[in-house]
Amino acid sequence: MSRILVVDDEFGIREIIKKYASFEGYEVREAASGMEALDMVMAEDFDLIIMDVMMPELDGFSACKEIRKHKKTPIIMLSARGEEYDRIHGFELGVDDYVVKPFSPRELMMRVAAVIKRSQNGRDASDVFTYKGLVVDFSARIVTVDNERVSMTPKEYDLFFYMVKNRGLALTRETLISKVWGYDFFGDDRTLDTHIKLLRKSLGEYSSCVVTLRGVGYRFEAE
Amino acid sequence: MSRILVVDDEFGIREIIKKYASFEGYEVREAASGMEALDMVMAEDFDLIIMDVMMPELDGFSACKEIRKHKKTPIIMLSARGEEYDRIHGFELGVDDYVVKPFSPRELMMRVAAVIKRSQNGRDASDVFTYKGLVVDFSARIVTVDNERVSMTPKEYDLFFYMVKNRGLALTRETLISKVWGYDFFGDDRTLDTHIKLLRKSLGEYSSCVVTLRGVGYRFEAE
């Protein structure tokens, strides 16, 4: 199942695309601005990004340009008829396809399928971490323990993925909180503990990989 | 030669900093807003960013936050006296230093040199100390004796890490107390001894590396 990021400042457009894409079996996430999209793209992996050109704050072109500096996720751009046609085609923006508004959802879905298929044929080694019977597929957002699929809540995923990506490092509570919850989180001190507890529960026999560093924070350990 | 990015909406401030920094031999680039800085930071690598807090469009904090999501470039923040002091120090914004305006260019340059040096030491040299069968991994917060993991309490870690980082130096009791316990600690004279004892116990065969300097303090010796 592929993951799609829909970027548009208009809620209505996002909803329509989301509805159709979900129906097609894609996992859909949304961003309301170029900036938000940028953050999400840096934080997680998508198989495709559908992005509007016209957006406040950070427009589609700039966002696209920024994303391309770090990721090669395929991008489909949406724009009003004729608008900026030249910029999309003329420059080397790395846009994979381009759909004019208003568009027919069915047509968009066909292009989505085509772009994803195209990109997956040339797919490189996927982003997977393995330790004994523990398999963490970052791009698929799937965690497996001894061939058993483990279901996690979004926060669990975020917390776990961050820890696994920084495995072997002592991560302070502050770091974890600010990286997983955001620098502006002002919650209870016990929130992190509770999520660590849930995470350990989800990990079953591998719960001991989440090591407590008293007075400091936690560390994910494998090997 | 290090590269510095100066971010301030005031042309005058940028020019002053640029003048002094250039004189010190740094390559200086400028950005007039947080957004511009963000773009530049994503596009090229800097050794240090000097950024004002107060800026239109995207303020220093938000810019800092965004930058930290992608890069670990050291950041020195500039702000009016007292202004937002809490936000800089209280939160985990990853600011490396902070200078109040109006500042003396010379002082700023000293801080610049210090931060750059600090960051280069910490990144290039790996964060592990090894002596025979004794391995101290600072970032993982792990101590190993002959391939056996040694568990230490927070205070033991703090004390030990401080001593190892300052190995070969005579550390007075006062220094140790104030660095590990804090300058405001007024406890029993035997507290340090007791922790040295525990530390030696943890170190097993390497306990002799912790040398008593009668009438002075202790020294960690390796080699």
Next chain:
DNA sequence: GTTATATTCAAAAAGCTGTCACAAAATGGT
């Protein structure tokens, strides 16, 4: 609405720390 998820809270468990009284060792003067 219902359900799933996230956060808060308080009590219990686990673990750490500083202090004390005393032992041992080093120092220095005679």
Next chain:
DNA sequence: ACCATTTTGTGACAGCTTTTTGAATATAAC
């Protein structure tokens, strides 16, 4: 060498801090 004095080492433990846990409540998703 001796003793008096100063400094450091040790074991025990009460009190404290941090983490865990379970359950309740709030919030978001559907």
